[in-house]
Amino acid sequence: MLKKGKLKLPDRLGILVPGFEEKEEENGGSEPVFESGEELEIMEPNGVELGHKENEYEFDDLGVNDTVGDKVDAFRTRKRPDKNRSGQVSVMDVIAAEEKRSDLEHEFSQKEINLEKVKRIANKGVPDGGGLRATAWKLLLCYLSPSRDVWEKELTENRQKYAKLKEELLLSPSAYTRVRADAMISAELSREGDVAGPLKRQGISHGDHPLSVGQASAWDHYFKHTEIAEQIDRDLQRTHSDMKFFSGESSFSKKNREAMRNILLLFAKLNPAICYVQGMNEVLAPILYVFSTDTDEQNALNAEADSFSCFVRLLSDSVDHFCQQLDNSPVGILSTLSRLAKLLKENDEELWKHLEFTTQVKPQFYAFRWITLLLSQEFNFPSILRIWDSLLSNPFGVQVPIIQINFL
């Protein structure tokens, strides 16, 4: 989508996403002229500060120049950029945010939601607070259908499905057997009215006990998954460990980590060829955060189930990058990296030559993480949410803008 030969350096992230140039005109009248990069929302005009309750972040502005600096810094020290810079709030920003908010609220209240319109608005950043982002992301990931009427039914079904999956795949074999037995017993009790005779013993097949080493043993599978769970836990300990939402000993953060663990474990179980790959935790974190901080109580309560489905949908676009067997295939990470190198050569041959020949820094050394993690380790948290608004509203999927954003 990039114009060959000459890269137009965008002054706002939203412009990076192709296909939405017309938005400029449409909103041109009300759109104030910002300093470069002052696109992000920085305050909640309605005073709704849901996202901030458990979070020490100030939602500051994301200056493009600043982020480049941050990126370099983050790269050097592998730490998150400083998020304590206080952003300057201009009246124009507030008005623009307010307009976007009412536009989105209006759109979400329609019986049939115009997804294209949601994409156009979200591409420029969804205002924080009020659960707008949660709804927008669910729509953009096609987890919610554009017909509002079916939302409740679909959500209920999906959440029940998730609960069932969890029960079948995440409980230890004995716990699962117990749950099933309890269900059977209570069914029998209700049939017979009272307990007559001894309790029935569960039939355990010959090879199916914890000491069985057979490959088919349910316990063998279970232990493999304990190993994966340990890997996941080690990474969850260091997922946004500067945020109260994810880190610390509070029951709140424990619950959130538990949810992430369940989701990642379930994904690993359902996708044995990929399993759990380090970094998936980073991709999941923004989704769970956004859904858990939805102002709608039911949505917030069901954030885990919704996050699972949306995480799977988001990864479907880039899951091949996580798969080692596909590394050398046309859909694998190495091929994406060489596409990036090719784009770089077309747009900035000098830089490309410098990296390729002078310093011999291959794209897998600097862009592997950017691409596999959808930039989620490169910026501070509020900025990640803002960038994802644009990524998710891209009509060609999240990968296309990722490669282009890397030119920043």
Add this chain to the structure above:
Amino acid sequence: MATVSPLAKYKLVFLGDQSVGKTSIITRFMYDKFDTTYQATIGIDFLSKTMYLEDRTIRLQLWDTAGQERFRSLIPSYIRDSSVAVIVYDVSNRQSFLNTSKWIEEVRTERGGDVIVVLVGNKTDLVDKRQVSIEEGDGKAREFGVMFIETSAKAGFNIKPLFRKIAAALPGMETLSSTKQEDMVDVNLKPTVNSSQTEQQGGGCAC
């Protein structure tokens, strides 16, 4: 003096299981700080640092790798180019110690004897959780014929000695290493190592 010679450059690759402290060791060496908010390393990261030794200056290029199996397909190329492989385990995680054999063998397969290998037992500050004794670590290092040291990136313990040890063993440093051998603070084998987790005050090295 002041003979202008090009800065000798060496590549060091850090290998080892997930969450053993590879990034923390590098960060302690680079910036002399420790932070609990490091994220997992995804793919590969690299940093470089100039080390000012008594009679020469060298440039170290540090390659930090991800611990997980999945990322290894990206690793061989830079094991191949490295002068030094630093293989890290967590003294409070036995499995990570057992897995160092795999890492050492991988490096040997790739480079034969043409590489300096250092086995590093990190996290000695976790005294109560230790699962691998210093003798075991030393024994394994002898068995494989590699160097050995225990460190704590968190406490800042033995990090500078680790890099001084490496620097002294680098090719072209033979004279330096033989004359400096007795000056080296060979803290790694002292039995008191567990009880002295205090911050190491840098020795004679100006790094």
